Amino acid sequence: MKVTRRDLLVWSAGAAAGLMVTPVPWKLLDDISIWSQNWGWIPQPSHGPVDVKQSFCTLCPRGCGIKVRMAGGWPVGIAGSATHPVNRGALCPLAFGAHQLNWDPKRLRAVRHHGNPASWEDARAAFAKCCNEGPVVIVDGHPGRAASVVLEKFAVNRGGQYRVVDSTETDALRPYEKWSGVPASELGYDLENAQTIVSFGTPLLDGWGIPGQFTRLWAEQAAGQNDPQLRLIQVESELSRTAARAWQWVPIHAGAESALASGIARVLLEEKLVAARGPVPLMTLAEVAIQTGLSPDAIRDLTRSIMAQRPVVAVANDADPAIAALNVLLGAVGAPGGIVRRSKSSTLQVVADSVIPNARAVLLDSTVPWDFVPKTDAEVFRFAAWDAGLSKADWLLPAPGFLEDLTDIPSAPSLPVDTYAVAPNLVRAPHPVQNAAQFLASVNSSLPTVEQIIHARCDNLFRSRAGRLSGLQPTPVTSFASCQKLEEELRNGGVWMAEPLTESFRCELKQWPDPFVSSRPEGWSTSWTSGVLPPLASKLYQESNLRDARERRNA
Amino acid sequence: MSARYGMVIDLDRCTGCGACMVACAAENNVAALPQATARTGLTPMLVRKVSNGMEGGARREVFIPIMCMHCEHDTPCVRVCPQQAVEVDKATGIVMQVPQRCLGCRYCMTACPYHARYFNWWDPSWPSGMEKSLNPGVATRMRGVVEKCNLCHARLHSAKEKAAAQGKREIDLADYVPACLEACPTGAIRFGNLADPRDPVTQESHSPHAFRLLARIGTEPKVYYKSRKAWVRALAESVSGRASEAASEVKNV
Numbered sequence: 087m088k089v090t091r092r093d094l095l096v097w098s099a100g101a102a103a104g105l106m107v108t109p110v111p112w113k114l115l116d117d118i119s120i121w122s123q124n125w126g127w128i129p130q131p132s133h134g135p136v137d138v139k140q141s142f143c144t145l146c147p148r149g150c151g152i153k154v155r156m157a158g159g160w161p162v163g164i165a166g167s168a169t170h171p172v173n174r175g176a177l178c179p180l181a182f183g184a185h186q187l188n189w190d191p192k193r194l195r196a197v198r199h200h201g202n203p204a205s206w207e208d209a210r211a212a213f214a215k216c217c218n219e220g221p222v223v224i225v226d227g228h229p230g231r232a233a234s235v236v237l238e239k240f241a242v243n244r245g246g247q248y249r250v251v252d253s254t255e256t257d258a259l260r261p262y263e264k265w266s267g268v269p270a271s272e273l274g275y276d277l278e279n280a281q282t283i284v285s286f287g288t289p290l291l292d293g294w295g296i297p298g299q300f301t302r303l304w305a306e307q308a309a310g311q312n313d314p315q316l317r318l319i320q321v322e323s324e325l326s327r328t329a330a331r332a333w334q335w336v337p338i339h340a341g342a343e344s345a346l347a348s349g350i351a352r353v354l355l356e357e358k359l360v361a362a363r364g365p366v367p368l369m370t371l372a373e374v375a376i377q378t379g380l381s382p383d384a385i386r387d388l389t390r391s392i393m394a395q396r397p398v399v400a401v402a403n404d405a406d407p408a409i410a411a412l413n414v415l416l417g418a419v420g421a422p423g424g425i426v427r428r429s430k431s432s433t434l435q436v437v438a439d440s441v442i443p444n445a446r447a448v449l450l451d452s453t454v455p456w457d458f459v460p461k462t463d464a465e466v467f468r469f470a471a472w473d474a475g476l477s478k479a480d481w482l483l484p485a486p487g488f489l490e491d492l493t494d495i496p497s498a499p500s501l502p503v504d505t506y507a508v509a510p511n512l513v514r515a516p517h518p519v520q521n522a523a524q525f526l527a528s529v530n531s532s533l534p535t536v537e538q539i540i541h542a543r544c545d546n547l548f549r550s551r552a553g554r555l556s557g558l559q560p561t562p563v564t565s566f567a568s569c570q571k572l573e574e575e576l577r578n579g580g581v582w583m584a585e586p587l588t589e590s591f592r593c594e595l596k597q598w599p600d601p602f603v604s605s606r607p608e609g610w611s612t613s614w615t616s617g618v619l620p621p622l623a624s625k626l627y628q629e630s631n632l633r634d635a636r637e638r639r640n641a
Numbered sequence: 642m643s644a645r646y647g648m649v650i651d652l653d654r655c656t657g658c659g660a661c662m663v664a665c666a667a668e669n670n671v672a673a674l675p676q677a678t679a680r681t682g683l684t685p686m687l688v689r690k691v692s693n694g695m696e697g698g699a700r701r702e703v704f705i706p707i708m709c710m711h712c713e714h715d716t717p718c719v720r721v722c723p724q725q726a727v728e729v730d731k732a733t734g735i736v737m738q739v740p741q742r743c744l745g746c747r748y749c750m751t752a753c754p755y756h757a758r759y760f761n762w763w764d765p766s767w768p769s770g771m772e773k774s775l776n777p778g779v780a781t782r783m784r785g786v787v788e789k790c791n792l793c794h795a796r797l798h799s800a801k802e803k804a805a806a807q808g809k810r811e812i813d814l815a816d817y818v819p820a821c822l823e824a825c826p827t828g829a830i831r832f833g834n835l836a837d838p839r840d841p842v843t844q845e846s847h848s849p850h851a852f853r854l855l856a857r858i859g860t861e862p863k864v865y866y867k868s869r870k871a872w873v874r875a876l877a878e879s880v881s882g883r884a885s886e887a888a889s890e891v892k893n894v
Contacts, residue, residue, distance in 0.1 A: 120741045128783050129767055131670065131775035160773040163667060165823050176826030179660040182667050189771035291656045298826050301656060305827035310653025310869050327657050330702040337698045516770065621673035621771075622666050626659040629673075629682025632690060632704075633659065 134158020140167055140579020142495050142509040143181050145488060146615060147228045147253050147453070148296045149495035150177050151581065154185070154512060161185035161489060161513060166298060171556040171583055172501065176298025183620030187472070188487040188513070192618045194473045195517045198482040206520065209467065209481050213447060214529050216465050220446025222246035223464070224522075225438045227453035227615050230271065230496030232539035236523035237451060239533055246445070249438035251454050255295055255499035258288075258402040260437075261410035262425055265593035269434045272427055275401065276502040278303060279423035282317040282398040284350075286343040286409050290318065290401065291328040295500035308333060317395055319388075321346055336388060338378040344602040346385070347400065347408040349374030351415050351598070353389040360393075364415050367408075367598040397423030407599030420590035427591045428497065429504045429584070451522045452485035456617030469522045474617025483525065490515045494540050504584035506547065508540055508576045544573040553584040645713070645734035645836040646792055647863030648822075649845045650706055652873055654829035657704030661686050664824030668793060670775045672765040683759045685709070685790040686821050693872045703873050706821070706830070709757045709790040710854065710862030711736045717860060718749035718758065726787075734835070734863055735792050745785040754855050755862075758789045793819040814840075835863055852877045 105111060137156045142149045143164075151170025155163035164185050168175035197204045199212075216222065224241040226234050229250040241248040252260070252270075259270040277283060277300060283290070290300050307316035309331070320332035323340035338346055348367035352374070354360045371382045380388070392398055399418040402409035418424030438458070442448055445464040452469040459478050460466060468479035471487040485491075495507040520528075527533045534542075547553070548569040554562045555572070557580045566572040576582065626633045665686040666673070677683070686708045693701045711729075712718075716736055718727045726742035727749055729735070750758040764784045767775070775781065778795035782788060800816035814834060822830045833842025845851060846865040852874050853862045868874055 116741065125764075125783060128764055128781055129772035129775070130781060131777040131779070132773050133777050136777065155776075157777045158773075162774055162776050165664075166826075175823075177660065177824070179658050179663045179824075182660060182664040182824055183673075186667075186767075186771050186774045189768055189774060191768045292658065297658075301658075301826045302828075305654050305829070309827065309829075310651065312869070325700055325702055327704075330704075331656050335698070620663075621768075622663045622671075624673040624675075624677065625662045625666050625671075625682070625684055629677050629679055630659075630662065630684055630687055630689075631679050632657060632662070632688050 131162070132158050132160065134160075136162075139512055140169075141489060141512060142507055142579075143177070143184065143488075144491070144493055144495070144509055145181070145184060145187075148173075148498045149507060149509070150181065150296060150298065151507075151579065152177065152181065154489065156512070159513070167579065169557050169579070171560075171581055172498065172505065173296050173298035174302055176302055178293060178297040179626060180620055180623055183622030184488050186622065187616070187618065187620050188490065188516075190472060190618055190621065192472045192474055193487065194470055194482055194484040196484060198473070200480060204481075206483075206518065209483055210525070210528055212465070212481065213449070213467055213525075216447035217244055217246075217529065220464075221444065222447045222449065223249060223438075223442050223445045223462075224449045224451070225249050225251060225454050225458070225460070226451050227251045227455055227458070228451075229435055231453075232494045232536045232543065233451070233521060233523040235539050236526055236533050236536065237449075240526040240530055243530065243532075247436070250435045251438050251458055253499045254403060257405050258410075259425070259499075260405040261407045261599075262413075262419060262593055263434070265410075265414070265595060266419075266591050268427055268591050271435060271499075272429050272431075273425055274428045274497070274502040275399065275500050276423055276426045277399070278502075280397050280399045281315065281395045281423065282319065282392055284319045284321065284392055284398065284400045285328065285332070286347065286400060286402050286406065287320075287322045287326075288401045288403040289326060289328050290320075291331050292326065294401075294403075296498050299500070304331070319392065334391065336380070338380060341603050342378040343402070344406050344408040345369060345374050345377040346380070347406070347412040348598065348601070349378065349380075349385045350389045350392065351408075351412050353386050354393070354415055357386075357389070359389065360415055360417065362415055362417055364411075364595055365598045369601070397421065399424045404602075406602045408602055410593075411595055411599050414593045414595050419593050426502045427587050427589060428502055429587065430589070431504075449522060449526075450479070453615050455615050469520075469525070470617065471519070472616050472618045477617075483522075484515075484517065484519045485521055486511070486515055486519045489513050490519065491521055492536060492540070493521075494536075494543065503586050504553075506543065506576070506582040507580070508544075508573075510577050541573065544576060545569045547582055548572050553582055555580045555582050557581075643732050643734070643836065644834045645863060646817075647711065647734070647833065647835040647842065647846070647865065649831045649833075649842050649851060649865045649867055651829045651831070652703050652705060652866055652868040653870070654827040655688070655704045655706065656827060657688055657690060658826060659688055660824040660826060661706055661821035661830065662688055664820040665790070668776055668779065668795075668820035670765070670779050670781050671788075672767055672781075674763055674766070676763070681760075681762050683761060683788055685757075685759065685788060687757075691876060701870075701872070703868070703870070703876075705866070705876070707755060707757055707854075708821070708864065709736055709753075709792075710755050710860070710864045711790075711792065713861035713863055715860055717752040717754060721748040721752040723748065733792075733797065735794065735797075736789075737791055737794070738787065738789050740782045740786040740788070743786040745787065747787060749787055754858060754860070758787050761786050761788055796820070850874070 139154045150173040151167030153165045154161045166175035166177040224237045238248040259273045263270040308314035318332045319334045320329040321336045329335040348369045442460045442462040448464045448466045450468040466479040467481040469483045469485040471485045489512040492511045497505045671683045688706045724742045726739045765781045800812040804812045822832045833840040851865045851867045
């Protein structure tokens, strides 16, 4: 058969047309696209067995319950633990990117002395020498942990001092400690039973307390309702996120919260809206009006509005004694829906002052907020997982990062009931790290270990036969056959909760406190102890207009 | 039976915390790049703050999470894509972006009335070691492609795999939870199958307080919003990026 040029053309055209109805060209096109868009230098996720572990966020003292998705032994995702009795699955925005923090370029990877590399032995020798030469001050940012016991024991054994840095919630409870003698660390807010909350500039919906605790409560009882079961009245100079969502926003002049509290107290007493008698504020209503920018009538209306739905509690952003005194007058101290006592086990703690005189060495635990920079002549040893700069510490000692350390989680500062949890170390640090307790134990071998203290605490809980463990199914402690079982459950994400304390407490108020200048409200980004925020916080502060970069004070 | 996955976002519950934004970025392996700005960053879920346009004590603000609306009818991005890189999945109603097909022409970004599409200006990069923290269920995308919310398609796949392993044809909706929904601390975001009239989300979408953004252009978005406040509902007819200006027109509401 003779093949003509025409046959060749017809065959070629037919083959081309036929090929088009097969998947070959489309598959090739797809493969070329895939190949040309997946260059070798584009990072790819690592693979491995996927598992979900229960743990707790340790980046601030609130200790929210988290679910950690692990792949190939590394955390690849964080979500809130719905079985946690307090945060109930809710987390602050930063927690969702916390698993990337351990790889942050600011991670402290080796001991540094005045910015130069040094060894753990050098640091240990320098600290031991300081301890022999003079008193040592140890500062703890998250008191009540097993590690805190080690820090306190070391300081006491050496004749030094153990100091704590207050969270904003504990700071706001200090006036009650002064008036009642009950340690602030034993007090909490019973917001679940309150029907009106007067917040004086407190970011209740933006990082105050356990992020999920109040936001969930607000969402269930108040959000968007004209006549809600829970009235949130926000007194604040700016339209903050909490003010924007509040049932009523009361705009006042900046720093006049204390004056307004005095004004409300005066109206309460003048109009006999409360049964209690108490010292009358010296400030007249006219003076309050000038300071706050509200008219006297507006203050009277506000006071009546506050008293329309009870129980009422006022929440302060700091240790403002006038707001605390207002709570005393409102009967919100030691009563359901107010400030309640949650335990009877802690001791009075001394708050660290930023000026530390007469010390030879100051040791700052990694839980101390990064922006706490002591003014002292002593040699400063600072534990930190990240170096955000400007710490002014003589020694920077690399501490375990996120999920790298075994620690226990005592009650969060704002809680009305006692809780206890244990956060296991889920990942290994990629370089040598030590926490402050391990470091001190290497200097004084008679100190107990964190592991031993946690075990002893679990044993105490087991022996007390009180409270229950929250998990998928709440289990009374009495149901556990042995301490080991209880400890195992706690290490797997269980949370022990005490029964609410029935014992009340009282505050004696002899005179109305002096005016107080309120500090600027702080949100969750400022309560983080580490100096850095997760890289994905850029979505909030840099890649959107949602939040102002000045809100990011801590990092 | 085909589904129509959609959302109802209760704006009265949104506190503007931004947890949904961070959780979305973490789930979808979106890198945090130092050079990214509010104009060039990748934020498939973006919470915007808008006001009623008033000042002082009369000012009110609301937070609106903006994401791909998964338009049902005449989907603008699908119509303009020359590469068939965008398609509406008939089985789920999800508007899918296929990065492997995308040329990066950005017609779809221009066509999207909600400004919910983002161009990937840079190769994704993470500090050394941080790639170990990436979600293994989602591939990283190179520069030069358009990105958007795909309702956490990887999670849908996982739910399908689970259903298949149990011998079921339909997924259990409890197994398919998008990251933003999981992260929302107030439960403002609700997700469900709008094709199922018994689904609480479907019923909520018929609430008198529910609305859709730019409903008048007829694209039938599957993301609904809800608010009891009239001035917030009035925002629905403005362009999302200029919501505050539009809100000022209804400041007396």
